[in-house]
Amino acid sequence: MATDTAELLKKVRRIELKTKGLSNQIFSGEYHSAFKGRGMAFSEVREYSVGDEVRTIDWNVTARLGTPYIKIFEEERELTVILVVDVSASDSFGSVEQLKKSVITEICAVLAFSAITNNDKIGVIFFSDKIEKFIPPKKGKTHILRIIRELLEFKPENPGTDISMALRYLNNVVKKRSIAFLITDFLDNDYETSLKLANKKHDLVALNIYDRRENEMPKIGRVLFSDPETGEMNWVNTNSRKLRQQYAERAQMREVHIKEACKRAGVDVANIATNESYIKPLRNLFSKRS
Structure with missing residues (x-):
C-alpha cells in the first residue's frame, strides 16, 4: 500500500510539473483573454x-x-470553472502513444492550473452513464493536486456514457454561471438538446478526445474486437476492404454529427487526438474565443 501511494504521488508530481509549466508559459494569458470579461x-x-x-x-x-x-x-474578478469529465470505460482505449484517460488527465490539470493562476475556483464532475463523483469548486494548489490524484486513480462503477445526464446534473448542482468544459469522446448519441440547455446557463466548451484507430481500421487479419462500454466481443476480418471502408465512413459521420450538434448548440469544440499534442488545438480554441 505504501508503495502504491508513493507511486501515485510520483505520478501526480510528474503531471504537476509538466502541466503547470505549460499553463504558466502558454495557456494562462490565453485562458484569461478567452474567458475573463465574459462574466x-x-x-x-x-x-x-x-x-x-x-x-x-x-x-x-x-x-x-x-x-x-x-x-x-x-x-468579475472570480469565475467558477467546472470540468465535466467522461470516465467511462472507453477512456481506457488508446492505440498509439497514450490512453484517452492520460490525455484527459493532463488537459484537466492544465485547465486547473490556468484557473487558479487567474484566481478562479475549479470543480469536477466525473460521469459515466451515472454521476460517479462531484468535487465542488474551490481554489488553491492543494485542491488541484486532489483533482489530479482523483483523475489518476478513479475507477468508475459503470462503463457506459450518458452526456445528457451529466449536463443536466451540471445545471442542477452549479447554480452560478460558470465556464464548463465537457471533456469526452462523445461515444453517445442523443445529447444535442442538453448541450443547448447547458450552454444557456453556462459558458460551455467541448473537448472531443479521440484515438485515430477509432477513425481507421488497420489491415491486420482476423481480430477479436471488444466494446469496452458494453463488453460485447466479435471477431472481425480487417483484411476486408469493404469493412474498413464502412468503418471509416461511420467514423466520419460521427465526427460530422459532433461538429454539427455543437455548432447548433452554440458550443465551441476542439478535437484532440491521443497521438498528437493537445497544445495546438487548445491554443486554437482559446484564440478563437478571444
Whole structure:
C-alpha cells in the first residue's frame, strides 16, 4: 500500500510539473483573454455622456434624478470553472502513444492550473452513464493536486456514457454561471438538446478526445474486437476492404454529427487526438474565443 501511494504521488508530481509549466508559459494569458470579461458584474452608475451605449441606461436612476445615468460594469474578478469529465470505460482505449484517460488527465490539470493562476475556483464532475463523483469548486494548489490524484486513480462503477445526464446534473448542482468544459469522446448519441440547455446557463466548451484507430481500421487479419462500454466481443476480418471502408465512413459521420450538434448548440469544440499534442488545438480554441 505504501508503495502504491508513493507511486501515485510520483505520478501526480510528474503531471504537476509538466502541466503547470505549460499553463504558466502558454495557456494562462490565453485562458484569461478567452474567458475573463465574459462574466460582468454591476459596479456603479455615472451620468450619461455622448457616445455611451443607450442600452446601458439605468432607467430607474434616470427617472429619479431627472437626467440620464448609465450602469457601469466591471469584469468579475472570480469565475467558477467546472470540468465535466467522461470516465467511462472507453477512456481506457488508446492505440498509439497514450490512453484517452492520460490525455484527459493532463488537459484537466492544465485547465486547473490556468484557473487558479487567474484566481478562479475549479470543480469536477466525473460521469459515466451515472454521476460517479462531484468535487465542488474551490481554489488553491492543494485542491488541484486532489483533482489530479482523483483523475489518476478513479475507477468508475459503470462503463457506459450518458452526456445528457451529466449536463443536466451540471445545471442542477452549479447554480452560478460558470465556464464548463465537457471533456469526452462523445461515444453517445442523443445529447444535442442538453448541450443547448447547458450552454444557456453556462459558458460551455467541448473537448472531443479521440484515438485515430477509432477513425481507421488497420489491415491486420482476423481480430477479436471488444466494446469496452458494453463488453460485447466479435471477431472481425480487417483484411476486408469493404469493412474498413464502412468503418471509416461511420467514423466520419460521427465526427460530422459532433461538429454539427455543437455548432447548433452554440458550443465551441476542439478535437484532440491521443497521438498528437493537445497544445495546438487548445491554443486554437482559446484564440478563437478571444
